[in-house]
Amino acid sequence: MSWTVWLSPPEMSSVEREMLLAAFDSGWVAPAGPDLDAFERELCAFTGAAAVVGLSSGTAALHMALMAVGVGEGDEVLMSDLTFAASAFAATYLGARPVFVDSEPQSWQLDPELVEAELAARAARGTLPAAVVAVDLYGSVCDGTSIATSCARYGVPLVEDAAEALGAGRDGIMAGRFGRVGVLSFNGNKIVTTGGGGALVADDVELVDRVRHLSTQARRPVPWYEHGEVGYNYRLGNLNAAVGRGQLATLPARMQQRAAVRAAYERGLADVPGVQFQVVPTGCRPNHWLTTIELHPRTFGANSVEVLAALRAAGIEARHGFQPMHLQPVFAGSAPVTAGGTSVAARHFQRSVSLPSSGLLSGDDVCWIIDTVLSARH
Ligand SMILES: Cc1ncc(COP(=O)(O)O)c(C=O)c1O
Incomplete structure (x- = not known):
């Protein structure tokens, strides 16, 4: 479908x-090359x-x-219950079992x-997990300081998705x-895209070198094909990295544009009864990847399914927020850790709508999207 x-x-x-x-003209059309080296250096400097x-991919980065x-x-x-499935799939690739933990009610973060x-x-x-995976949702950031402190207290490694x-x-x-360890994605819908890709970031140089080795088929540095262990073909291509370098250079400007789009949505919707924006916690500076709202159906006058139908009919692509992992058929039977038995993540799934969030949307585009959202009320 074209929107x-x-x-x-x-x-x-x-x-x-x-x-x-x-990069193409340089002849480095390979899963290695100067643009990949430079992109990695630039990501080091940026992060x-x-x-x-x-x-x-980000999925490969989570696996590694x-x-x-x-x-x-x-x-x-x-790990976070409210996330994209790749966070949980990575654990299952290793024969581990994900245990899902609920979100905060306002920020929807772990x-x-x-x-x-x-x-x-x-x-x-005596049943500590082997790791915690904390996800940063919709371009905002989880309370990594508190979660890292807890992980350090119990000696459990933290992976930030x-x-x-x-x-x-x-x-x-x-x-x-x-x-x-931190994980990034450069999937086509992300704020920095390489047309598909991801990265693993860390201060532990030895750990990153080990991942570089494993993700290059665990090939030993000898002049013939030699492998001492099972490897993976997980490296980012040089052409993709070249695109990523250009994207990274323009990221600060695009974050500002997306922030302006969220602000325009807030001007039109924040005072409408029954509309709740993702709350930005104090001290948090989001990249505003996806502006997402929750709709209280009775107060707003329409539910998320009706709003999404109105948007679809107008040719506007929007989505439900993530379906929590404990409600995914593939993880059926996994009871999430919640406060008092009520799942914030399940409520979020029922009520949420992610709105078009490109920084290139005009003021008129945003007004039209807001009018379409409001037109769903009965
Ligand atoms: C939270 C989260 N984790 C992991 C991924 C997987 O990244 P990729 O699509 O690059 O494999 C995504 C998105 O695609 C994501 O949103």
């Missing part, structure tokens, strides 16, 4: 085009991490991250108090930098 307005289309300028053509390895922190067969991994309580209870039982949050920050720390 008049897309949810989060790639935003390319002449910068990305020129860098891609220069402040000591080391970065460019990978073929969990493997690198020691997750294996039969382990449990505590609830740090639930993480602390669950780790404390498990420490008392910042796939959606490159450029965002909280408490003066960049998204992806709270845990032992």
